[in-house]
Amino acid sequence: xxxxxxxxxxxxxxxxxxxxxxxxxxxxxxxxxxxxxxxxxxxxxxxxxxxxxxxxxxxxxxxxxxxxxxxxxxxxxxxxxxxxxxxxxxxxxxxxxxxxxxxxxxxxxxxxxxxxxxxxxxxxxxxxxxxxxxxxxxxxxxxxxxxxxxxxxxxxxxxxxxxxxxxxxxxxxxxxxxxxxxxxxxxxxxxxxxxxxxxxxxxxxxxxxxxxxxxxxxxxxxxxxxxxxxxxxxxxxxxxxxxxxxxxxxxxxxxxxxxxxxxxxxxxxxxxxxxxxxxxxxxxxxxxxxxxxxxxxxxxxxxxxxxxxxxxxxxxxxxxxxxxxxxxxxxxxxx
Numbered sequence: 117x118x119x120x121x122x123x124x125x126x127x128x129x130x131x132x133x134x135x136x137x138x139x140x141x142x143x144x145x146x147x148x149x150x151x152x153x154x155x156x157x158x159x160x161x162x163x164x165x166x167x168x169x170x171x172x173x174x175x176x177x178x179x180x181x182x183x184x185x186x187x188x189x190x191x192x193x194x195x196x197x198x199x200x201x202x203x204x205x206x207x208x209x210x211x212x213x214x215x216x217x218x219x220x221x222x223x224x225x226x227x228x229x230x231x232x233x234x235x236x237x238x239x240x241x242x243x244x245x246x247x248x249x250x251x252x253x254x255x256x257x258x259x260x261x262x263x264x265x266x267x268x269x270x271x272x273x274x275x276x277x278x279x280x281x282x283x284x285x286x287x288x289x290x291x292x293x294x295x296x297x298x299x300x301x302x303x304x305x306x307x308x309x310x311x312x313x314x315x316x317x318x319x320x321x322x323x324x325x326x327x328x329x330x331x332x333x334x335x336x337x338x339x340x341x342x343x344x345x346x347x348x349x350x351x352x353x354x355x356x357x358x359x360x361x362x363x364x365x366x367x368x369x370x371x372x373x374x375x376x377x378x379x380x381x382x383x384x385x386x387x388x389x390x391x392x393x394x395x396x397x398x399x400x401x402x403x404x405x406x407x408x409x410x411x412x413x414x415x416x417x418x419x420x421x422x423x424x425x426x427x428x429x430x431x432x433x434x435x436x437x438x439x440x441x442x443x444x445x446x447x448x449x450x451x
Contacts (some may be wrong), residue, residue: 123213126367133263143155145220159430164245166344170198171241172238174203174239175188175239176242177241179243181417184208184210184243185208187205187206187210197235199235200236202234202235202265203229204232207245211247212250213247215243215244218241219242220240226256244307254346259272260450261386263358263364263384264381264386265358265363268451269450270450271350271447272339276447277295281371282371282372282373282389284393287443287444289440289441289445290411290442290444291306292336294336298401299396299442301399301439301443307336307441308324311323312324323420324419330417332413334348338411341451346450347450349446349447350447352412352414353414355412355424355425355435359433361380363382364382365382374392376389376390376391376392376393377390380430388447389447391408393406393445395443397442398445406429407427407428407429408428409426409442409445410444411423422439425437
């Protein structure tokens with residue numbers, strides 16, 4: 117689109133000085149609506165040439181609508197720019213969007229939020245935006261420690277239900293996801309009141325209904341249900357990896373007044389603290405400060421009323437099995 121900003125009538129007038137001097141001033145008078153709006157005095161010239169100045173329409177469209185704004189040379193909206201001059205387009209996304217690219221007739225010409233080009237014709241760019249992708253935190257705000265273990269598994273810094281490494285946290289029966297006041301077979305979720313009436317996670321009909329499930333499903337996993345994201349209870353294999361003295365050193369210690377084990381990686385020196393939180397049976401908390409008992413997600417297949425876990429005291433660290441109704445600690449892991 118070729119445009120002129122204003123139409124002017126231009127006349128050259130020779131203004132005569134005194135009769136004796138015969139001197140002339142060369143003056144350009146600019147007219148608008150029949151009236152002189154400006155005068156310019158000219159020096160000696162051989163000729164005067166008038167050229168038209170062309171300005172081109174330069175604009176931007178937004179896709180999708182209302183997803184952002186575009187400024188051209190610092191100003192939003194269509195601009196008229198002379199041939200040979202540059203136009204700088206700057207895209208700004210609105211809340212919830214991010215800039216994607218610039219395109220002309222569907223062809224991508226740039227991915228930076230600022231784009232500069234020299235004007236030689238009418239030009240319309242499209243600023244393409246997309247909905248902002250908010251990364252999902254697989255840890256839901258819970259902290260972990262990378263111990264450099266062969267599996268790549270990361271261990272949480274505190275027990276499920278605790279807010280500090282020294283906190284005991286909550287106690288869970290194996291396969292249950294909420295703490296309770298009484299822990300025995302009568303209150304256990306997956307049996308009919310005794311050790312030989314298992315209703316889920318059973319490999320031998322002597323102990324109940326056989327389903328051959330040997331690892332807790334996520335819906336029965338106290339770590340996953342309470343913390344969400346990628347958190348879950350460790351398997352026996354993953355606990356054994358932590359127990360392996362080639363991977364970690366276990367040191368009985370007192371941290372901030374709480375007894376337990378400091379588990380230090382022999383690979384990178386990072387560590388976690390496992391408080392000796394004891395365990396719950398009936399309505400009592402037993403051996404807090406002396407024993408640490410942590411469930412795995414693995415069933416003890418030789419006796420389906422048991423499940424595996426880490427058992428520790430000041431003189432012993434290893435895996436063991438215990439009645440599924442016991443209330444024990446859970447230390448979560450994530451990939």
